[in-house]
Amino acid sequence: MARLLIVHHTPSPAMQELLEAVIAGATDEEITGVEVVTRAALSCGAADVLAADAVLLGTPANIGYMSGALKHFFDTIYYPCLNDTVGRPYALYVHGNNDVTGAVRSVETITTGLRWKAVRPPLEVTGPVSRDEAWELGASVAAELMV
Numbered sequence: 001m002a003r004l005l006i007v008h009h010t011p012s013p014a015m016q017e018l019l020e021a022v023i024a025g026a027t028d029e030e031i032t033g034v035e036v037v038t039r040a041a042l043s044c045g046a047a048d049v050l051a052a053d054a055v056l057l058g059t060p061a062n063i064g065y066m067s068g069a070l071k072h073f074f075d076t077i078y079y080p081c082l083n084d085t086v087g088r089p090y091a092l093y094v095h096g097n098n099d100v101t102g103a104v105r106s107v108e109t110i111t112t113g114l115r116w117k118a119v120r121p122p123l124e125v126t127g128p129v130s131r132d133e134a135w136e137l138g139a140s141v142a143a144e145l146m147v
Ligand SMILES: Cc1cc2nc3c(=O)[nH]c(=O)nc-3n(C[C@H](O)[C@H](O)[C@H](O)COP(=O)(O)O)c2cc1C
Pocket: 012, 013, 014, 015, 060, 061, 062, 063, 064, 065, 095, 096, 097, 098, 099, 100, 126
């Protein structure tokens, strides 16, 4: 069975809403043969990434960058995964109150270093949460793993 790993930092109700919508999409009953594993960024390790067929990342924007928690995740997994996850499909959602540009760029810089492959444009949410778009992101990434 294919495995989708959702790595997220969820420090507020808005982020929780986004996470729940992403999970709901990824676990929709029409998607079969895909196991969805969810890990908080601060508790996710290299073994989780190595065992995953695709990774969906979620973070708030924090001072023009990804959250410290997601950065810690990347610091933890970067070298253990560097040679073994080349081409790993990934997608990203970012939530902020006004500008998520720097946060998106910060993630893309690291995923470029890892040579992961973006399978969707980043979902950039400022202000009110877009549940439908988050659901669609989860569903579309999971659907790509169906055999
Ligand atoms: C320390 C800190 C830094 C932040 N920096 C940014 C930022 O650079 N850009 C932005 O759009 N939002 C920023 N925010 C807002 C968070 O992204 C926002 O709180 C988060 O997405 C959750 O949304 P909510 O507060 O509406 O629940 C920041 C929040 C905190 C606490």
